[in-house]
Amino acid sequence: MKMAKKLVIIDTDCGIDDAQALMMALAAPNIQILGVTCVFGNTCVQNVCQNVLRVLSVCEREGIPVFRGCAGPLVGASSPPTDHFGTDGLGDVIKDRDPQWEEKSQREHAVDAMIRLVSENQKQVSLVALGPLTNLAVAVKLDPCFPKKLKDLYIMGGNMEGKGNLTLNAEFNFAMDPESAYIVLEEFLCPTYLASWEYACRNKLTWEFFEELINQDAPAARFMKTITSKCWAYSKEAMVSKRDVYFGSGFVSYDAYAMAACIDGAVVTESIQCPVRVELQGLMSRGMLTLDRTNALKKSHSVFVLTKCDTAKFSRLLLESLRQPSMKPKVEC
Known part of the structure; x- marks a missing residue:
């Protein structure tokens, strides 16, 4: 008997x-991606859409x-993207940007698409959020029942110990839009799994x-070899980063930790x-x-903060993720 695939929406700042x-x-093999929703973060949202389309290609x-979403945070002006992964998000090595990327993207806004896809598949969709949480915050404001319709939520973001990678005390995705992160973690009452910055770093490879x-x-x-070739974040010899100071040297693919938890819950051991x-305050x-x-906050809702990984x-x-596309010969009927 064939197992039903897990329905997933991926929200990303690619x-x-x-x-x-x-x-x-x-x-x-157990995942069916209903759509990829794009948000600003590592680079502008236009580049994010192009990056996602490139990966799919x-x-x-x-x-x-692929759906284009929010281009800046919920409140205030956008902070300029960092060059952690290059100005285009993919290491500044791709010269032939696709002039037809807008035609290849959907016209429907990412937030509308997210609400529609989840409403059509209630209690069946896992949402994996890999960037600032702006699209999710707007979704719950447009449809307050949106979180109840989700099966579960996986977030790469936040921190456990007050160690930051963008600022002294805050992780990049949350620091880029703190209000949206606040809204999501207050109003999304579905089962929620947080892959924090420290979780990724403590389980480095x-x-x-x-x-x-x-x-x-x-x-x-x-x-992957091409896009990491000139990126200091993927160089063992690069300058000492905050990650190295706190956790020692190693290879960390941050967002993959949240995705792995969604694909196979057994990856998370604690x-x-x-x-x-x-x-939201504080210099x-x-x-x-x-x-x-x-329980000082007297909140009724808890989340799962991941700590140990297999x-x-x-x-x-x-x-397995980099053995694509499959080279198996197609069987003719």
């Missing part, structure tokens, strides 16, 4: 690690619809594994279940995630 996570979902999965990963003989692996809140702590393990299982998912 940088290099988002591309890795997207390819992981494309390679998973490399993996020969152009039939998956070796640089030797990274070399094995990108040197596989497949189009997706060659694409988590903390507790209420959380996003800090240094704005955007920081706080864990309430003593790195062997995770590594296998990464390796």
Whole structure:
């Protein structure tokens, strides 16, 4: 008997690690991607759409619809994107940008598409959020019942220990739009799984594994090798980063940790279940995630904050993700 596939919507600000996570979902036999919704973050939302379309093209999965979403945070002016993954999000190595990307993207706004797809498949859709949470925050304001219609939510973002990678105390995705992160973690009462910055860093892989990963003989692996080739974030010899100071050197594909948890729950071996809140004030702590393990906030809703990962299982998912498209010969009837 054939198992039903897990229905997934991926919300992304498609940088290099988002591309890795997207390819992981494309390679998973148990996943059906209903659509990819794009949001600003690693780069502008126009580049994000182009990056997603490029990944789908490399993996020969152009039939998956791509929707353009929010171009800036819910409140205030946009912060300029960092160059962590290059100014275009994919390492600034792709010269032939697709002039037809707008025609290949859907006309429907990402938030409208998200609400529609979830409403058509109530309690069946897993939403995987890999960028700032702006699209999700707008969705719950347009349709307050939206979270109840979801099966579950997986977020790459936030932090457990007040260690930050964009600011001193805040992780990138939450710091780029703290109000949206606050709204999502207050109003989305569906089962929610948080892959924080520290979770990814504490479950890092070796640089030797990274070399094995990108040197596989497949189009997706060659694409990943190209987009990481000039990116300092994927160089063992690069300047010491905040990650190295806190956690030591290693290869971390941040967004892939949230995607792996969605694909196979057994990848996560330990988590903390507790209420959380996003800090909106503070010169240094704005955007920081706080864990309430003593119930001081008196909240009724808890989330699962992931802490330990089966790195062997995770590594296998990464390796499979770059063996695309499948080179198996097609069987003729």
